[in-house]
Amino acid sequence: MEQNRKYLVIGAGFSGAVVARGLAERQGARVLVIDSRPHIGGNCHTERDSETGVMVHRYGPHIFNTDDLRVWNYVNKFGTFRPFVNRVKAVTGRGVFSLPINLMTINQFFGKTFTPNEARSYLATLGDTSITEPQNFEEQALKMLGQDLYENFFKGYTVKQWGCDPKELPASILTRLPVRFNYDDNYYNKFYQGIPEEGYSKVVENILNFPGIEVRLSTDFESVKQTLNLFDHIIYTGPIDRFFEYEYGRLAYRTVYFERIKTDMNDYQGNAVINYTNIEVPWTRIHEHKHFTPWESHERTVVFKEFSKETGLDDIPYYPKRLARDKSMLSRYLERASASEGVSFLGRLATYRYMDMEKVIGEALSYVDAVLEAAQNGKKVPVLLVSPL
Ligand code: UDP
Numbered sequence: 001m002e003q004n005r006k007y008l009v010i011g012a013g014f015s016g017a018v019v020a021r022g023l024a025e026r027q028g029a030r031v032l033v034i035d036s037r038p039h040i041g042g043n044c045h046t047e048r049d050s051e052t053g054v055m056v057h058r059y060g061p062h063i064f065n066t067d068d069l070r071v072w073n074y075v076n077k078f079g080t081f082r083p084f085v086n087r088v089k090a091v092t093g094r095g096v097f098s099l100p101i102n103l104m105t106i107n108q109f110f111g112k113t114f115t116p117n118e119a120r121s122y123l124a125t126l127g128d129t130s131i132t133e134p135q136n137f138e139e140q141a142l143k144m145l146g147q148d149l150y151e152n153f154f155k156g157y158t159v160k161q162w163g164c165d166p167k168e169l170p171a172s173i174l175t176r177l178p179v180r181f182n183y184d185d186n187y188y189n190k191f192y193q194g195i196p197e198e199g200y201s202k203v204v205e206n207i208l209n210f211p212g213i214e215v216r217l218s219t220d221f222e223s224v225k226q227t228l229n230l231f232d233h234i235i236y237t238g239p240i241d242r243f244f245e246y247e248y249g250r251l252a253y254r255t256v257y258f259e260r261i262k263t264d265m266n267d268y269q270g271n272a273v274i275n276y277t278n279i280e281v282p283w284t285r286i287h288e289h290k291h292f293t294p295w296e297s298h299e300r301t302v303v304f305k306e307f308s309k310e311t312g313l314d315d316i317p318y319y320p321k322r323l324a325r326d327k328s329m330l331s332r333y334l335e336r337a338s339a340s341e342g343v344s345f346l347g348r349l350a351t352y353r354y355m356d357m358e359k360v361i362g363e364a365l366s367y368v369d370a371v372l373e374a375a376q377n378g379k380k381v382p383v384l385l386v387s388p389l
Contacts, residue, residue, distance in 0.1 A: 005029040006230065010221050011237030013042025014360045015347030017207040018074075019235050022368030024212035027375065031212060032231075034219040039201065040208065043318065044357060046199030052300040054290045055199050059316070060256055060306060061086075061273055061287050062200060065190035066358035072192040074361060079203035081194035082295055086187040090275045092152045099275060100187055101149060102180040109149070116181040123179075140171035144179060156279035161308050161319075162254060168323055173354070190358075195292055233381050235367075237347040239317055240333045248332045251352055252325070253317035258304040261286070268303045283307050320352045337384055344383050351384070 007023055009016045012035035023029040039045050043059035063086045066072050075081065088099040098104045106112070106119045114122060126146025134140035137158060141150040154174070158166045162173075178189050186193075196203045208215055221238060228234065236243055241251045261268065272291035276283055283305040290298045311317045320326070330352050337345045346367055348355045355363075370382045 005232045007031045007233050007235060008224065008228065008231040009033040009235045009237070011035055011042065011347065011349075012037075012040040012204065012208070012215060012217070013237060013347065014044060014204065014357055015237040015350075015364050016042075016235065017204045018361050018364035019237075019346060019367060020213050021207045021210055022365065023371065024210045026368060026372055029212060031214070033208065033213060033215045034221070034224060035215075035217055036220045038218045040215065040217070041201040041204045043316065044200040044204070046201050048199075049289075049302045052290075052298055052302055054298050054300070054302040055293050055296070056289045056302055057200075057287070057292065059318075060258070061292065062357060063188070063193065063195060063292075064357055065188040065193045066362075067190050067192070068358055068362050069192075070365065071358050071362045074365065075196075075203060078206040079196040079198060082197050082293075083193070084195040084292065084294070085193060086273065087185050087271065088187050088273045088275060089271055090153055090277050091281075092277045093280075094152060096274075097153075098185045099153070100177045100179065100185070101145065101153065102185050103183050104185065106181075109152070120181045134171045136167045137169035137171055137174050138166040140174045141166070144174070153277050157275060157277040157284060159279055160282070160284050162321065163308065163310055164321070164323065170322065197293075197295070232342075234343045236343055236345055237350050239349045240330070240337060240345060240352055243343075243345075243350070244333055244336055247336075248329050251329055251333075252321040252323060253311040254308050254319040254321060255311040255315040256284075256306050256308050256318055257315075258306055259283075261303040261305060263301060263303060265301060266299065268301050317349060320348070320354055322352070322354070326352070334384070340383055342381075344381060 005027060007029055009020045009031055012033050016033055017040065020031040020033045024031050044062050045058045046055055047058055048054065049056050063084060064075065064081060090097050090099045094109070097109055103114065103116060103119055106123070107114055123145065126148065127144055128142040128146065131139045131143040134143050141154050155166060158169065162169055268288050269286060271288065273285055273287050275285045285306050286303060287306065288301055288303045290301050344367065345351060346364060347360050374381055
């Protein structure tokens, strides 16, 4: 084992934590992890609400779902994951329906009692057959679902969520959501699903709890820039455009913000997540966090309305928009990144991709594998493992 290599990891979200742990545990390295926020966990951060004791997903709902057994086994080493199935509902202009679109949604929306095969045939008659190769989100939706379902479930929500015409968005965003011709209303298709009993931040804390790892919170990258020469290598998980001081411009992100709903009710909406698909309703969804921990019981409840907007200078970036303008800017940043010496770029912000937690963790684990392999073969630490476009 190579002793005492010194790494600086920027960002204490899942990317940073998994990499720090891997390098400290598998390479005997010393790792300093910094984060500009006063807490670990990045946007997965959870904390108990001081008034009610309810575990709150501070930056919006996170439900762990993966098919990757390595990732699932990994996270389960650092916390107990309780089974949780996200059964989202949608309030549309025509009432409340089940999401993702499934046989219940189709039957209730069209006032039918279709069997799976009948529903499939019916949807095929609604889909726009003139679209053979969908070029964008709207075409994908019209081809798969037809006008009525698209307008009631997707158009308004997508305009609110992304702040642009759905024609400008990639078709791949829609394919995140399944359409099912049975009564399965599980929001995700993945085999392993759950929520950590004590929240995500506890999992990240356990990952970071290893000899050789030091964590400094409320510490900006700027504040350590003078000391970079103390480290053998840097792993950067912040926004890639920021790393290069926005030389080619700012990549567009959507950010979300929350408004707490004051309530004395014990149960505000009877479900963890309810989406509001109508464009006239300004929020995208309402989340009630006690429903993410059905194994706990709480007298009171904590509820937030979620809104989406363009990311301003002081806002936390969430969703990379990846519009045409962003993609060409990104390729210039990636070129710079690939040519960098001594820095690796990892995770959602540093590679500007719409990634779920499982993907971030999977890539961080592969990154550590690659670092160890490079060290064994006397090669340099890899800068970028993925080709993000
Ligand atoms: N979407 C929609 N209506 C909904 C839910 C999702 O139009 O009720 C669209 C929207 O464009 C969203 C995308 O489907 O960005 C992917 O949804 P997902 O729930 O995967 O988004 P996330 O959980 O990442 O916010």
